[in-house]
Amino acid sequence: ILRGQETPAHQRPYMTSLQVSGKHICGGFLIADQWVLSAAHCLQDAGNATLQVLVGAHSLSEAEPNKRLLGVRKLFPHPNSSVENIYNDLLLIQLEERVSPSADVQILPFQREDRSVPAGTQCEVAGWGFISNTGRLPDKLHHVELSVISNTVCNTRIHYDGSITEKLMCTESKRKDSCKGDSGGPLVCNGVAEGVVATGARVCGNWKKPGIYTRIPPYVDWFDSIWAAAHQ
Numbered sequence: 666i667l668r669g670q671e672t673p674a675h676q677r678p679y680m681t682s683l684q685v686s687g688k689h690i691c692g693g694f695l696i697a698d699q700w701v702l703s704a705a706h707c708l709q710d711a712g713n714a715t716l717q718v719l720v721g722a723h724s725l726s727e728a729e730p731n732k733r734l735l736g737v738r739k740l741f742p743h744p745n746s747s748v749e750n751i752y753n754d755l756l757l758i759q760l761e762e763r764v765s766p767s768a769d770v771q772i773l774p775f776q777r778e779d780r781s782v783p784a785g786t787q788c789e790v791a792g793w794g795f796i797s798n799t800g801r802l803p804d805k806l807h808h809v810e811l812s813v814i815s816n817t818v819c820n821t822r823i824h825y826d827g828s829i830t831e832k833l834m835c836t837e838s839k840r841k842d843s844c845k846g847d848s849g850g851p852l853v854c855n856g857v858a859e860g861v862v863a864t865g866a867r868v869c870g871n872w873k874k875p876g877i878y879t880r881i882p883p884y885v886d887w888f889d890s891i892w893a894a895a896h897q
């Protein structure tokens with residue numbers, strides 16, 4: 666998170682850290698008591714190393730009462746996700762066990778209605794990703810407020826020149842921005858998850874490359890099909 670602030674401890678209790686060999690690689694968030702939503706690109710650097718999901722954390726290193734490192738039962742990258750492009754960059758993670766909600770561990774509701782978030786809406790993103798372009802990783806959760814820009818503006822030549830589909834949305838990236846390690850985290854607008862941080866252009870804080878977020882509503886049927894199969 667560039668030019669945001671350290672979050673007051675445990676004030677975003679839905680946030681999770683996706684870890685490989687004990688190292689934070691991506692964000693994610695609890696959407697049900699055994700399910701985390703993150704980004705498919707996060708797996709590309711994981712190889713077949715052990716993935717774990719940290720819940721209830723503020724600090725990545727310090728002991729905290731409700732902090733728990735959980736195993737992964739099954740990974741569901743979106744079938745149309747690809748390392749080649751930015752589309753369908755979603756990963757559903759089934760945890761080894763159900764989490765018990767607490768002050769520090771809570772589920773975040775996601776948007777089911779497929780209506781675009783109006784340009785100018787103030788949303789926020791949180792994560793343990795880079796807090797500087799030189800690659801400083803924080804120990805504690807950060808968040809930043811970002812303004813939504815329309816897909817029309819985001820698709821102009823100076824920005825993404827027509828590559829932003831209706832399954833994506835953009836936010837301003839002038840200084841304040843999400844960055845490496847924030848992929849998979851939620852874009853929260855009015856208390857509801859509307860998007861998921863996409864790796865996108867792999868640049869941070871450059872106004873010419875707005876932040877790209879995978880919109881959640883277009884994928885609700887996919888979530889429901891996975892859940893139906895898992896709970897048969």
Ligand SMILES: CC(C)CC(=O)Nc1cccc(-c2cccc(CN)c2)c1
Binds near residue numbers: 707838848875
């Ligand atoms: C996909 C990972 C395994 C590797 C990775 O994350 N690379 C990478 C490099 C530079 C910027 C970013 C990045 C992420 C999220 C948002 C943004 C910019 N809003 C940039 C991401």
